[in-house]
Amino acid sequence: MAATQRTNKEMQIKSKAALAKATDPLEKLQLACLSRGATGIKGLARKFKIMDDDGNRSIDFKEFEKGLREYGLTEFDKATMQEVFQIFDKDGSGTIDFDEFLVKLRPPMSQHRKALIFQAFDKLDKTGDGIITVEDLRGVYNVKKHPKYLNGEWTEDQCLKVFLDSFDSQDKDGKITKEEFENYYVGVSASIDSDSYFDLMMRQAWNLKP
Numbered sequence: 001m002a003a004t005q006r007t008n009k010e011m012q013i014k015s016k017a018a019l020a021k022a023t024d025p026l027e028k029l030q031l032a033c034l035s036r037g038a039t040g041i042k043g044l045a046r047k048f049k050i051m052d053d054d055g056n057r058s059i060d061f062k063e064f065e066k067g068l069r070e071y072g073l074t075e076f077d078k079a080t081m082q083e084v085f086q087i088f089d090k091d092g093s094g095t096i097d098f099d100e101f102l103v104k105l106r107p108p109m110s111q112h113r114k115a116l117i118f119q120a121f122d123k124l125d126k127t128g129d130g131i132i133t134v135e136d137l138r139g140v141y142n143v144k145k146h147p148k149y150l151n152g153e154w155t156e157d158q159c160l161k162v163f164l165d166s167f168d169s170q171d172k173d174g175k176i177t178k179e180e181f182e183n184y185y186v187g188v189s190a191s192i193d194s195d196s197y198f199d200l201m202m203r204q205a206w207n208l209k210p
Helices: 003-020 025-034 040-051 061-071 078-088 098-105 112-125 156-165 178-190 197-208
Strands: 058-060 095-097
Touching: 003 025, 003 178, 025 040, 025 078, 025 098, 025 178, 040 061, 040 098, 040 178, 058 061, 058 098, 061 078, 078 095, 078 098, 095 098, 112 178, 112 197
Parallel strands: none
Antiparallel strands: 058 095
16 A cells, blocks of 8 residues: 555655755765655656666766756755766766666665565556556455545546556656556655564555465
């Protein structure tokens, strides 16, 4: 299930407070994303994906700077952006590997938490094509108790689309990839210290088997 408003709010407050004290440029970028809520890291990842016109999964500094600015990360001046960029551009080629950047941007997460996230995704991805759509959610997510479904304001598909949008970032295309699902839950995971609580939350939310 998408992060509760309370969990999201707590994470945003915690991240903003930590951001004010952080000195490491990469940590600052992580916290700036998390201060935007559970979809923060996923939103930035998608922004870079859209900018990768040739699909080679690498970006130069100009694209990197543009992506951060367009995503609204106003906390960063050009010098800090260059510091972050240089962390990844180890060979001095002037480009960074998009996937490597994403891996390091995600806060550390245990293998157990990752396994739960992938188990939930596989359960939702009924067609097994690596993308969750409204069609996949039918019969997995029950909308019958949704207030707007009960009062006739929304159809089942509308309820499912709104639910899907809670995992999506800015463009809301109605499709969630495994990478986007993981990036979303990386944000949720960062706000939950206890492994057992994260385990319980995921199992209850998606009715996962022990």
